[in-house]
Amino acid sequence: MKANHECIVSLAHVTKYFDQSRPVSLWKREHSRIYALNDVSFVLRRGEFAAYAGPNGAGKSTTFKLLAGLLRAQQGQVKIFGADPCVKRIEVMRRTGVLFGNRSELWWDHPVRASFEWKKAVWDIPDDVYLSNVSRLKELLDLEPLWNTFSRELSLGQRMRADLALTLLHSPELVLLDEPTLGLDVLAKRRMIDFLKLANQELGVTLMVTSHDMDDLAEMANRLLLINRGRLAFDGSYDALLRMTGDHRLVRLTTSAESPVPEGLTLVDRSGDRFTYRYDGTKIPSPHLFTLLAGIPGIRDIQMEPENIETVIAGLYRKWFSEGEADYSSKG
Ligand SMILES: Nc1ncnc2c1ncn2[C@@H]1O[C@H](COP(=O)(O)OP(=O)(O)O)[C@@H](O)[C@H]1O
Ligand SMILES: [Mg+2]
Secondary structure, three states: OOOOOOEEEEEEEEEEEEEEEEEOOOOOEEEEEEEEEEEEEEEEEOOOEEEEEOOOOOOHHHHHHHHOOOOOOOEEEEEEOOEOOOOOHHHHHHOEEEEEOOOOOOOOOOEHHHHHHHHHHHHOOOHHHHHHHHHHHHHHOOOHHHOOOEHHHOOHHHHHHHHHHHHHOOOOOEEEEEOOOOOOOHHHHHHHHHHHHHHHHOOOOEEEEEEOOHHHHHHHOOEEEEEEOOEEEEEEOHHHHHHHHOOEEEEEEEEOOOOOOOOOOEEEEEEOOEEEEEEEOOOOOHHHHHHHHHOOOOEEEEEEEEOOHHHHHHHHHHHHHHHOOOOOOOOO
């Protein structure tokens, strides 16, 4: 769906910290303050599909907890549909679906359908809305075969699909998904991402999805928000990010050749007959890479993968430093 100008989520200069105190001796305690979010601002408009990405501990879940009204920021303003989620929690949550991937809302010792019936009753979802949503979600997420299975018997991928359907049951306009692809295998991940795109395009749902996996992002996002150590490090399209940092990828070769170094590739690791190289996908497109690799004799295996998110973020900072634009790392 095309984004319009209606502002669905806004964070304005939001800072959230946690104070901790731990005993260092019998009489003394050590106090420390962790900034989970440090002066974060962004706006999400109706119809957008944003990936909220960053390494573990970056502040992603904290952001979602603030949006869900589960935590309160010490500074700045958090708004959903123009309201403070801590003040108007029920109104806001009627229009929002939130899923924390590491926590299931399904009733563990009941068939999957029981959780849906329960939510219908508690949320007072009208019969017609319930029936039409259940039938659509069952079809889109292939839930029919699981409908009478006990939730505890589901695989992780099945559990995520059922939880996602439950999150969407009350036709939310905004859906916040915290690490919905965590731990899923390639196929299950693919399915999840395809479904989310569909939910965005066909059902018009505004989506914000977190991930710590660089792999997921190119797939999902027409907008990418990168967060690192509580600060927003990047806000733009995936292509714009690659233009800034380069499309860094790794390729691993297992070969009997002696120290092959194809042109344009940098050797970053070697263990035995396994060689790991880094290259820039914007400079060496895949067909060119295959030609280069074809020149190496005795190859037994080739694996390619995107560089991890920490390295991409480090690349961004290096670029900023060299351009003197910002000095993020010394502020956090
Ligand atoms: N309840 C809490 N008490 C203390 N520190 C916390 C709490 N929740 C989160 N943090 C800290 O805040 C930072 C951000 O955490 P989080 O938002 O969970 O990151 P992410 O979801 O990106 O992995 C981390 O350093 C984490 O340890
Ligand atoms: Mg998290």
